[in-house]
Amino acid sequence: MNHTNVTLRVNEVDYPISISTERNLSGVLRETIGLTGTKEGCDDCECGACMVLLDGQPINSCSYLAVQAEGCAITTVEGLADGDELHALQRNILEAGGVQCGFCTPGMLMSARALLDRTPDPTDEEIRIGLSGNLCRCTGYARIIDAVRTTAVELSN
Amino acid sequence: MSFLRANTADEAVQLLAEGARPIAGGTDLVVGARQGKAPLPQNLVAIDRIAELGVIEATESHIRIGSGVTHAQLMVDPLIVDRLTGVADAAALVGSPATRNVGTVGGNIMNGSPAMDTGAPLMALGAVAELRSIEGTREVALTDLWCGPGRTTARPDELCTALLIPSPRDQIGSAYVRLEYRRAMEIAVVGAAACMALDAGVIVSIRLALTAVAPTIQEVTGLDVLIGERADDKSFAAIAELARDQAQPISDVRASDHYRRHTVGVMAQRAGHAAASRANGDLITVPVNRALGIGAAS
Structure with missing residues (x-):
């Protein structure tokens, strides 16, 4: 499988990673980067459990290629709280x-x-x-x- | 697999000529691949950040919608809401806010689903797809673009760069109405788009296209008999009858063929009524589905 080097910026932190092109963003967030707050429900763009923000706009991360998110500011649920203070x-x-x-x-x-x-x-x-x-x-x-x-x-x- | 990003349409068509396939929001392509319907193409070129594809502009003769314009843009763009209202109706019904943020009109058109939402209003408004390759640009009317479910007459090396819609005359109204079981992440059970020009309440021109009742979006023929008639309940009933007569629905998990045939008439009648009201200058907010209370009660 061909891997691509990309840097994903998640909750204002840069993550340089090597991933295969076809991987979805939710899988990369959860398994490669280790941010498991984002959930995968249907994996079919129906349920919205995987919603993250891309430059402030909500997207279904289960159905979005991770490589395509390079250069965008990604916000996950982990990025909502300010330290121990909940949003x-x-x-x-x-x-x-x-x-x-x-x-x-x-x-x-x-x-x-x-x-x-x-x-x-x-x-x-x-x-x-x-x-x-x-x-x-x-x-x-x-x-x-x-x-x-x-x-x-x-x-x- | 390879993934490249094009910054201009020229770069994109060059990569298409070398065998790559375009991806914009990926809302059909990636979902389809994950469902196992079709694997992702071996070589992808991302076209979602090509600025020139994201523009809506009016020329003297046309309104030009760049293929990369998202549904979220379409549903609020003043030019679209004001002049091509049926297209805004459709864009506002696509998926959810998340789908509309990244899903594009070019993707909707070129994916070729018979249940696509923007196809029927664009066809009723006489839209033409602008297809570009390294050999040049050609224009294909939507009536000639689709040749089956998920199939178009475009070549694989051609990129849809825009939809061109003849500038509508002043007293024209359009509307798109669909039957849906859920108000979000829904695919049209059936749908209908109407475009009507009136002169003092009399029909001057009328076009109608249907969603999800044939292998492709289908234009209804024989509407000329209504030209010169008043845009009233009798005419709207005639629209419904023509739609029912010409529909070629199938039965599937979403609806039976006879339910689709019946309801597409209802949708056509409502689309005709809403288009006529808008042609008269009445304000019906986008999407007309909400004004009509279609879908689950809020």
Whole structure:
């Protein structure tokens, strides 16, 4: 298998790695770089558990070639917290009861983060569209949406 | 396998001539490979950072949409929302925000799925694909581009560089409506796009194209009988009937053939109604699917 040398910039850290061309970004993040916060659910672009940000925009990392992400700023769920201090979205999703099994949570957080960066004061409909690529089979979504709304209010104050 | 990145369309077509195949957002290519539908091409050339492919511009005669324009760009671009509204309707329905951020109109068109969303509105608006190779550039109408599911008449060394749409006249409206079971990451069960020009409520021109009821996006013929008629419920019912008559649906996991035949008529009727309303200057926000309440209740 041909390997390519690339440097991926993840959460503001450069990772020089050698990977084969066909590897997907989620696999490289988890297995090569060791950042296992990003989850692989369906591996079929359906569930959004693998959501990461590429230059601030959410993408499904299970279906994105890792080599293609070179030169972009990649943000994973590990990049949300500031040291031991959780990001407001993380704190609020916990407090709202928006986490049950937790498998969808990293992807939800990344979609929510991109939404709030772009739309600091979203309507409920905009929150629903922002999270529409993320499936959750536990919570029924209401408390996740509550957490995003609470965070928007908190960050705007 | 090799992976190269092209910075210009010229570089890209040179690499295509040497046997490489293009990748933009990879939302069809990579998903398909991981599903085992088709392996990734041996040699890939990334075209997603070619600036010249990411431009939407209006010339005197045409609106030109670069093939690298993403669905996220299309759905909010003022020129597209205002003049080619049906294309914005379709782009806003593709996948999820993540898909729309990296998925491109060129990829949607050249992937050739009969269920693609942007194909029907672009066909109804008379779009032409600009195909470039090291030998030059040629234009192929979308009506001549697709020749089967996942198949086009483009050569492997040709790169779709743009979609060219004749500048719509003032009193024209377009709309794309699809049947969907989920509001995101969904593929059209069936869909219909209409483009209509009106003069004082009377139909001056009309085109209709259907999604996911034939081996390719399919244009409906015989609509000329509606020219000179009022854009009213009777005409919309006639549109539905023509769509049902000409659809060639199959049964699969998503829907039966007779359900598809029935519902494509409903979609055609609604697309016709929305296109006529827009031609009258009524504001229906993008995507029209949401205004109509199609899909799961919010």
